[in-house]
Amino acid sequence: xxxxxxxxxxxxxxxxxxxxxxxxxxxxxxxxxxxxxxxxQGPKLLIQFQNNGVVDDSQLPKDRFSAExxxxxxxxxxxxxxxxxxxxxxxCASSLGREETQYFGPGTRLLVL
Amino acid sequence: GDSVTxxxxxxxxxxxxxxxxxxxxxxxxxxxxxxxVQYPGEGLxxxxxxxxxxxxxxxxxxxxxYRKETTSFHLExxxxxxxxxxxxxxxxxxxxxxxxxLIFGQGTTLQVKP
Numbered sequence: 001x002x003x004x005x006x007x008x009x010x011x012x013x014x015x016x017x018x019x020x021x022x023x024x025x026x027x028x029x030x031x032x033x034x035x036x037x038x039x040x041q042g043p044k045l046l047i048q049f050q051n052n053g054v055v056d057d058s059q060l061p062k063d064r065f066s067a068e069x070x071x072x073x074x075x076x077x078x079x080x081x082x083x084x085x086x087x088x089x090x091x092c093a094s095s096l097g098r099e100e101t102q103y104f105g106p107g108t109r110l111l112v113l
Numbered sequence: 114g115d116s117v118t119x120x121x122x123x124x125x126x127x128x129x130x131x132x133x134x135x136x137x138x139x140x141x142x143x144x145x146x147x148x149x150v151q152y153p154g155e156g157l158x159x160x161x162x163x164x165x166x167x168x169x170x171x172x173x174x175x176x177x178x179y180r181k182e183t184t185s186f187h188l189e190x191x192x193x194x195x196x197x198x199x200x201x202x203x204x205x206x207x208x209x210x211x212x213x214x215l216i217f218g219q220g221t222t223l224q225v226k227p
Binding site: 003004031033035040041042043044045048056091093095097098099100101102103104105106107 | 117145149155156157158159162202204206213214215216217218219220
């Protein structure tokens with residue numbers, strides 16, 4: 001069974017530029033999560049989708065971050081404009097349902113200069 | 114709000130040594146508790162979990178017991194191997210919120226030397 005796919009794996013941009021990350025969850029998984037992991041810290045939830053609807057985006061900085069999950073499958077996370085403090089690993093995870101085991105992708109490592 | 118605290122790392126052990134990584138939590142209600150592991154260059158993987166008080170999660174020789182009275186979920190292994198070198202994350206999911214959202218500790222790096 002294929003795991004959660006993410007791309008790109010690495011991205012370097014300058015501050016004020018925009019960037020987008022893509023996630024393809026495990027087939028059939030209704031719930032999709034985006035986490036931000038800053039170096040030396042545990043992952044922090046940014047946004048959670050149930051199919052194509054948002055369940056929780058309380059910690060998403062909505063002035064610069066946006067995310068969508070069209071058709072309830074793939075998802076994109078966008079940052080515009082990026083700040084230095086956005087440098088982190090962005091993890092995508094999926095699960096069959098809200099209380100099921102979450103499976104994580106390899107992450108996208110973002111460096112903002 | 115809910116939170117998870119892990120012992121500071123890195124933890125450096127010799128092969129076959131006994132491992133304990135401490136984890137305590139703060140939460141209202143009855144969360145589920147998890148240990149995730151991140152091997153070098155790989156994504157987070159679920160290692161074990163426990164969903165109610167006194168439950169013991171176990172996998173690959175690792176164990177952790179959900180202790181509600183001490184709000185703890187310490188990870189243990191009787192004999193570590195070099196291949197256990199990784200970053201270990203303790204996490205909780207708050208059942209009452211019914212979202213499955215995970216709250217992680219800061220992670221503990223384990224280095225096992227031959």
